[in-house]
Amino acid sequence: MAQKKTQKKATAKPSSSNSSSSFGGLDKKILLQMHSHMVKSRVLEERLIKIYRAGESYFWIGGPGEEAWGVPLGMLGRIGHGPGNDFYHLHYRCTPTLIAIGLEMVDSIRLTMNRATDPSTGGRNFSNHYVFPKWNVAPVTSPLEIQYPIACGTAHAQKRFGKKAISIVTGGDAGTAEGDFASALILASRRGQELPLLITVQNNKWGISTSYDGQHGEDEIADRARAFNIKSRVINGNDPVESYLTLKEDMEYIRKTGKPAFIEAHVSRLYGHSSASGANPVQGEVDPVMEFEKRLLKANLLTATDAKSIWENFEAEGVRAAEIARAEMVPSADSVWDHTYVDNENADWRKF
Amino acid sequence: MANMAQAIRMALNYAEKNYELKDIFGQDVGAPLGGVFTATQGLKTTWNSTLDERGIIGMAMGIAMAGDRCVAEIQFADYIFNTIDLLKIAGNTLWCTNGQYNLPMTVMTPVGAGIRGSVYHSHSFDAWASRLAGWKVVMPSTPLDAYGLLLSCIKDPNPCMFLKPKALMRVRGEELIPGEPADEKELKTRIDAPIGDRKNWKANWPNAEEYLIPFGKGKITRQGEQITVVSYGRHLLVCNEVADQLAQNGYSVEVIDLRSIYPYDWQMIKSSVEKTGRVLFVNEDTEVTNFGEHLAYRATTELFYHLQAPPRVLAGKNVPGIGLHPHLEDSSVPQKHEIAILIQQICAEVP
Ligand SMILES: Cc1ncc(C[n+]2csc(CCOP(=O)(O)OP(=O)(O)O)c2C)c(N)n1
Numbered sequence: 001m002a003q004k005k006t007q008k009k010a011t012a013k014p015s016s017s018n019s020s021s022s023f024g025g026l027d028k029k030i031l032l033q034m035h036s037h038m039v040k041s042r043v044l045e046e047r048l049i050k051i052y053r054a055g056e057s058y059f060w061i062g063g064p065g066e067e068a069w070g071v072p073l074g075m076l077g078r079i080g081h082g083p084g085n086d087f088y089h090l091h092y093r094c095t096p097t098l099i100a101i102g103l104e105m106v107d108s109i110r111l112t113m114n115r116a117t118d119p120s121t122g123g124r125n126f127s128n129h130y131v132f133p134k135w136n137v138a139p140v141t142s143p144l145e146i147q148y149p150i151a152c153g154t155a156h157a158q159k160r161f162g163k164k165a166i167s168i169v170t171g172g173d174a175g176t177a178e179g180d181f182a183s184a185l186i187l188a189s190r191r192g193q194e195l196p197l198l199i200t201v202q203n204n205k206w207g208i209s210t211s212y213d214g215q216h217g218e219d220e221i222a223d224r225a226r227a228f229n230i231k232s233r234v235i236n237g238n239d240p241v242e243s244y245l246t247l248k249e250d251m252e253y254i255r256k257t258g259k260p261a262f263i264e265a266h267v268s269r270l271y272g273h274s275s276a277s278g279a280n281p282v283q284g285e286v287d288p289v290m291e292f293e294k295r296l297l298k299a300n301l302l303t304a305t306d307a308k309s310i311w312e313n314f315e316a317e318g319v320r321a322a323e324i325a326r327a328e329m330v331p332s333a334d335s336v337w338d339h340t341y342v343d344n345e346n347a348d349w350r351k352f
Numbered sequence: 353m354a355n356m357a358q359a360i361r362m363a364l365n366y367a368e369k370n371y372e373l374k375d376i377f378g379q380d381v382g383a384p385l386g387g388v389f390t391a392t393q394g395l396k397t398t399w400n401s402t403l404d405e406r407g408i409i410g411m412a413m414g415i416a417m418a419g420d421r422c423v424a425e426i427q428f429a430d431y432i433f434n435t436i437d438l439l440k441i442a443g444n445t446l447w448c449t450n451g452q453y454n455l456p457m458t459v460m461t462p463v464g465a466g467i468r469g470s471v472y473h474s475h476s477f478d479a480w481a482s483r484l485a486g487w488k489v490v491m492p493s494t495p496l497d498a499y500g501l502l503l504s505c506i507k508d509p510n511p512c513m514f515l516k517p518k519a520l521m522r523v524r525g526e527e528l529i530p531g532e533p534a535d536e537k538e539l540k541t542r543i544d545a546p547i548g549d550r551k552n553w554k555a556n557w558p559n560a561e562e563y564l565i566p567f568g569k570g571k572i573t574r575q576g577e578q579i580t581v582v583s584y585g586r587h588l589l590v591c592n593e594v595a596d597q598l599a600q601n602g603y604s605v606e607v608i609d610l611r612s613i614y615p616y617d618w619q620m621i622k623s624s625v626e627k628t629g630r631v632l633f634v635n636e637d638t639e640v641t642n643f644g645e646h647l648a649y650r651a652t653t654e655l656f657y658h659l660q661a662p663p664r665v666l667a668g669k670n671v672p673g674i675g676l677h678p679h680l681e682d683s684s685v686p687q688k689h690e691i692a693i694l695i696q697q698i699c700a701e702v703p
Contacts, residue, residue: 082418082419083418083419083420087417087418118450120449120450121448121449121450122450122451124447124448124450125448129448131448131449131452131453133449133452133453138417138453139445139448139449139453141441141448143437143441146410146437146438146441148410149406149407149409149410149411149413149414149438150410150411150413150414150417151414152407152410152411152414153410153411153412153413153414153415153416153417153418154414154415154417154418155414156375156411156414156415156418157374157414157415157418157419157420158418160374160420161418167414179406180406180410183402183404183406183407183410184407184410186402186404186407187402187404187407187411190402338447338450338451339446339447339449339450339451340446340447340485340486341446341486341488341510342446342451342454342509342510343509344451345510346615347485347486347615349614349615349616349618349646349650352568352615352616352617352618352619
């Protein structure tokens with residue numbers, strides 16, 4: 001508890017191009033870039049839901065409500081392949097992060113529509129289960145929480161590599177009940193063997209239908225990291241400025257010290273859990289994209305006309321992307337054995 | 353001759369020097385102990401993990417994902433079960449990513465009964481492991497094979513499971529590992545950590561050479577005409593003994609050491625059974641949904657018209673555990689006399 005008092009908000013030096021202190025001194029360019037990515041991510045997710053509703057996809061799960069957290073997370077990483085760059089171990093609400101890293105809408109749609117052209121899984125896995133080795137985006141898997149100890153492994157390799165790259169791991173609040181979450185806290189914080197790992201939890205207060213209160217005894221999930229002497233704080237993940245500044249500061253801290261940091265970000269879940277629960281808009285939760293847009297308009301950093309055209313352009317891109325994906329090939333039945341082993345070495349016992 | 357623990361150590365040392373093996377880790381794997389069976393003493397890249405099997409496998413997957421080669425140990429296979437979904441994921445990562453992320457990791461773990469290990473130091477894992485698609489699974493019966501199979505595992509770009517028959521860790525082989533000093537005592541002084549204070553001890557590794565046993569290649573350890581016996585690990589040696597005994601009574605038993613559980617050497621089994629017309633599969637994992645059953649099914653469906661008798665499986669009883677008292681252990685896992693009796697019964701059958 002004593003440590004909680006030391007929890008303070010991240011700040012950035014004021015920049016000349018932006019006088020409004022409500023943006024934490026962030027440059028207008030960064031603010032507009034965040035807004036654009038957030039809108040793009042939202043429009044894309046809503047397109048995915050429409051594709052699901054049209055019967056062109058078997059399942060939807062995704063990240064509407066996590067844009068203000070996910071976008072800065074993607075913008076701030078050192079993006080590239082191999083242990084000299086940051087690793088992203090994400091869960092299935094990570095479209096905003098991927099958009100900020102450089103994901104094309106069409107590639108997300110290909111995944112959702114299980115096309116052979118889907119660059120993540122070739123039509124083998126659900127929506128939002130991205131994987132991009134060229135950006136060190138580790139495979140998003142359905143089993144919750146396993147990404148946490150795996151992230152310790154990449155962080156270990158990065159530490160050995162010595163280029164101050166870090167691993168980043170994200171997941172939901174309910175999933176922290178899994179032992180793998182505790183595994184990561186322990187592995188990352190051993191004295192003298194600390195790992196350069198940014199451990200994060202996106203707390204939307206739900207695990208499918210189970211409320212936060214039904215699952216937690218701790219005051220904050222962040223308290224669990226504090227128990228391991230991990231720099232830890234809770235932020236409003238619906239505010240992209242707070243997210244950006246906190247992430248920037250903590251990423252710098254990890255690169256500098258080689259030690260882990262922990263962020264619990266409070267976020268929204270705007271379309272419920274997944275298509276299994278209807279994927280309908282929910283009322284009463286903060287919409288981080290609309291809130292941010294309002295702030296930008298009010299501060300005259302964005303005009304209403306520009307905002308409108310940003311939404312429209314992404315909408316049009318989404319429609320086009322769906323048309324492209326719709327026309328593409330699906331995986332062939334005889335490809336089931338492909339990639340069981342490297343170089344398609346035979347794994348079918350009938351041929352041993 | 354090296355024992356299996358020494359052979360494993362030599363393979364790990366070879367891989368550290370030649371295959372860029374960067375991490376060998378697990379519970380008590382690092383100094384000063386070097387593993388509960390001493391198989392990781394004196395190596396450069398060993399470290400002690402936390403006491404957390406899921407943490408071990410998860411980290412191994414991450415290290416492999418970052419492109420480094422590692423060997424992770426689960427101290428006893430009895431404690432691997434809480435990692436089973438991670439093992440599944442390690443096996444399906446390449447497939448799920450459509451060929452994009454391969455995991456060059458090896459997991460090694462001691463398996464099986466035979467040391468009076470009671471309920472939680474006697475589990476087998478070969479049948480379970482055979483269901484982990486995407487993995488290659490091996491189980492040696494001799495130190496030389498342990499050396500050659502472990503090197504193949506470490507060099508392979510896929511996840512590989514190296515099952516160490518714990519009862520064989522101190523058993524010496526009959527063949528030298530390439531580069532191994534011929535004098536057993538010399539090897540011991542060079543690579544076995546001394547009892548007591550080891551702070552200043554360093555292994556003086558012999559110049560072992562590359563020796564790879566390919567996956568999916570079995571070995572005929574006894575030539576015979578009447579019946580084929582297929583086994584691996586500890587029971588392979590038992591089957592050899594039985595074959596030698598029965599030979600004195602005029603039986604001609606062909607014994608195949610499968611060595612590699614997946615992929616496996618079907619061609620070797622096939623040509624042997626086509627010759628003998630009779631086949632028995634022996635292992636100590638529990639008998640229901642046993643790997644031997646898969647092989648027996650295959651022998652039945654593909655070699656039916658060559659058979660003189662139904663294929664059989666002799667495996668561990670489908671009981672919840674292996675009890676400590678010798679009466680309990682011995683009636684749970686296949687014993688020499690049971691193998692001998694069954695071989696004779698099968699040989700006596702006429703269609
Ligand atoms: C290990 C595991 N158990 C159960 C599930 C089924 N499941 C999928 S999502 C989910 C709830 C996750 O809640 P939370 O961790 O809070 O993340 P959120 O979906 O709210 O972002 C469950 C139980 C799963 N995918 N993996």
